Amino acid sequence: MIQRKKPQNLLQFKDVDFSNIHLMLKTKPKSLTFGRCLYTFEYQQQRYWLKTQSLNSHPSIEDGFRNELLFYQQFLAQANSASSQPDFLLPFQMISNFKSLAESHMSGSAALILSDADLLLGNCTEMSLQQIKQTFLKLLDAVDQLHQLGWIHGDLKHEHLVKYQNRACLIDFEQVQKINAIHNPKNLTATPRYMAPELFQGSEKTVQTDIYALGIILYEWLNNQRLSAKNYHDWAYLHCQQLNIELPQPYLAFKQLLCGMLAKQKQQRFTDIATIKRCLVTENA
Template sequence: MQFNAEDIDCFDLILNTKPKSLTFGRSLFSFEYQQQHYWLKTQAGNVNQSYEAGFLNELAFYQQYADQPHSSNTMPDFLLPFQVIAHLKMDGQPELGRAALILSHAEPLFNDCVGLSLNEIKETLLNVLDVVDQLHQRGWIHADLKREHFVHYQQRVCLIDFEQVQKINSPQNLQSLTATPRYMAPELFHAEEKTLQTDIYALGIIFYEWLTGQRLTAGNYQDWAYLHCQRLNIELPEHLLIFKKLLSGMLAKQKERRFTDVYTAKQCLLTENVQ
């Protein structure tokens, strides 16, 4: 992927930004080039400090791989084809930030699992675990795992949205901890730091909602805290109980009882015979 910054304005850009994000200076466009679909993401400066910090954090994450050929052994398999543009020029859009991120379009991974065989479900879970394990092995915590952050591109699972990504064991500003209550591990509600195990917990919630076909519900932040810290009980349909051991290890309320790494979760799943 190699677009010229001057050519971006020639594309038929379609704005897809959510209204709230737009007011915070975020712009997300889709466009087509040579029958391929792409996304362009940028952020205006001096509008919202949190949004700007997240965008710059994501750019820095991608930038470390930007000068490496996509066929390189050092290029992570979990990344979509991408391009970082340092200075974006768009006529009539002076408020847009100077930098932009372009990603190839990809399809959502977690569609309805109804109709899938147990082996197909197991394969999907393993592929997702492997992707997160790759990220962790490279020394990073995603720190914002959500169902929509997993996509399918050319027969491989990819991760997107690295705005909250952080190095493992890096100092964290707990006063500005950013997390989505739906996926927050119990310890995050007690102002503890994000770790490998908070990624594992968030992934467990993603798996649980996908397998049950139901979204967890809570009215407010306190209700989410009560759900994750006390009320959450794993209840699976009878034909999916084979995956309960995996979910129990990923969603243990106490960190001491939760899987310590993704490798352990993969081993748990690999030992389950779903024939």
């Protein structure tokens, strides 16, 4: 398998040779039942992820994977030209006809390959306030880029935030959608832990629902503890009524920021990433 000289964000594996790569299955059991397969592999001392989806297994899961492929598709022309690519993207490649001896039933399906990356948010107790602020600013820059390109991520969570070559990157764009796009609320797909109150009431995803999710991510990070609820109803009660922002003493400087990101009423929440960055710089200088 030969990788030619390539632009920063475009991998160039030859799909016809993929049966010679040792793939390690990392899919969660529940995802396997939906036809999703997630692998890791190594090539020339570099690690990669490969994601694919079997056909005719679960319509909504298949739709999500197709949505992600379409999102990446728009950047291929840029990757093959001198145009600069968004910093929030990991190096990637799409294969239209994936061939593998590891999972013969997946052969013929489309696949997405991404460079491996570490989680962005490590243990904040080992970081200074300035380091915490700089890390979160990098994350805000990544999300701001996405929003400026006209997209909402729609499923921001801790595990979808990674770092690669000192860049904050976003992954898992299955729920990505254009800003102001009209979607059927009945088909809303989101993770209850990070859902803004208005989503529980049937509203559309917006820039401000991304901001709320980021607020939950920051809140859990600073508390070094995940929020908990037993079921969807309990999550709705927590986000819509119960959530009160309480921070450890060393991180009280972030409380005003979190109040603006996690306001229960959408009209009282920060409206864009630029406002969050101004507050972060002003309150935690």
